[in-house]
Amino acid sequence: MLAQFLVTAALTATAFASPVLKNRQITTVTISGTTATSYPQPAVEIQGFPIHSSCNGTERRQLEKALGDTIEIAQQAAQHIYTHGNESDLYTKYFGKAPTAEVIGWYEKLVHGDHDGVLFRCDDIDGNCRQEGWGGHWRGENATDETVICPLSYSTRQPLEALCANGYTVANGKLATYFAADLMHRLYHTTKIGEGAAEHYADTYTECLELATENPAEAVRNTHTLQYFALDVYAMEVALPGEGCTGVPDKESHDSHAAASASSASAATSSGVASAAATTAVSTTASQSASRTTSAGTECHTHAGGEVHCADVAAAETASKTTSAGTECHTHADGVVHCA
Numbered sequence: 293m294l295a296q297f298l299v300t301a302a303l304t305a306t307a308f309a310s311p312v313l314k315n316r317q318i319t320t321v322t323i324s325g326t327t328a329t330s331y332p333q334p335a336v337e338i339q340g341f342p343i344h345s346s347c348n349g350t351e352r353r354q355l356e357k358a359l360g361d362t363i364e365i366a367q368q369a370a371q372h373i374y375t376h377g378n379e380s381d382l383y384t385k386y387f388g389k390a391p392t393a394e395v396i397g398w399y400e401k402l403v404h405g406d407h408d409g410v411l412f413r414c415d416d417i418d419g420n421c422r423q424e425g426w427g428g429h430w431r432g433e434n435a436t437d438e439t440v441i442c443p444l445s446y447s448t449r450q451p452l453e454a455l456c457a458n459g460y461t462v463a464n465g466k467l468a469t470y471f472a473a474d475l476m477h478r479l480y481h482t483t484k485i486g487e488g489a490a491e492h493y494a495d496t497y498t499e500c501l502e503l504a505t506e507n508p509a510e511a512v513r514n515t516h517t518l519q520y521f522a523l524d525v526y527a528m529e530v531a532l533p534g535e536g537c538t539g540v541p542d543k544e545s546h547d548s549h550a551a552a553s554a555s556s557a558s559a560a561t562s563s564g565v566a567s568a569a570a571t572t573a574v575s576t577t578a579s580q581s582a583s584r585t586t587s588a589g590t591e592c593h594t595h596a597g598g599e600v601h602c603a604d605v606a607a608a609e610t611a612s613k614t615t616s617a618g619t620e621c622h623t624h625a626d627g628v629v630h631c632a
Contacts, residue, residue: 341407346415361452361472369522370399386521388508411438430481437482455531461539463497473519480515
């Protein structure tokens with residue numbers, strides 16, 4: 293009896309000593325703030341380029357193949373820079389001491405960029421394909437992301453598999469020989485890809501190498517330099533591994549470039565020379581229409597290989613109508629007609 297009383301007393305004391313547990317209230321606190329911005333993930337697969345319905349089955353297949361080749365040489369060029377940086381002899385040859393980021397960026401835009409609206413068409417909507425020697429053209433203000441490819445391109449452009457064949461060298465061959473390099477050039481004219489920054493700062497092989505030394509900041513966004521580098525890398529690493537087909541500029545072409553430079557320098561120092569110095573023409577027909585006359589607001593000159601450059605819309609229109617059958621022309625953003 294006594295033992296039971298002691299146990300009961302102990303349990304009672306413990307109960308009084310224990311704190312009383314109350315139900316806890318759970319409060320949810322919501323913190324308001326700006327929602328994080330979400331961007332689409334970079335494309336893992338290569339995005340193609342849209343082709344207009346005006347291109348027939350044959351043209352479409354050739355364009356798809358050529359655009360695929362363009363992406364392939366751009367990939368190879370970018371990978372070369374990723375691997376070797378600016379210590380590559382090929383890199384310094386074309387871009388001097390410039391940082392690699394911008395060059396990689398231009399190639400990556402071709403490979404992984406947003407290509408929506410960068411349209412290729414075959415319907416000659418602006419009527420330029422009717423002019424002799426036109427392989428295609430950027431539509432300019434009519435449609436800044438559209439390019440027309442003329443019939444001449446389908447019959448004259450070579451596939452990438454033919455790089456370095458038939459005596460071709462990077463130093464002396466035309467950039468438009470291969471469809472891949474030609475389309476790279478045209479893509480950089482579009483607003484979405486080139487952004488008005490990838491432009492013409494030098495044209496011939498020799499001029500591009502000089503630009504690398506004299507102005508690397510322009511070399512990294514010079515369309516012809518980007519083409520030359522991509523072709524040279526692909527030739528050296530894929531077409532003919534370890535050998536390539538760089539070549540050496542022909543003496544005749546080098547002398548022609550030197551003479552043109554000397555003529556330009558002379559014209560700059562004499563006000564009376566400008567009109568007289570501009571009388572050289574690529575052909576008899578061209579000399580009659582777009583003859584090297586330097587009038588108010590018009591200036592035309594010839595690069596090595598007979599390439600015409602006219603820095604005026606009116607002069608460009610005249611020049612475009614007088615190109616010979618063996619000449620291929622296209623129009624740039626500023627109205628300049630380029631005939632190779």
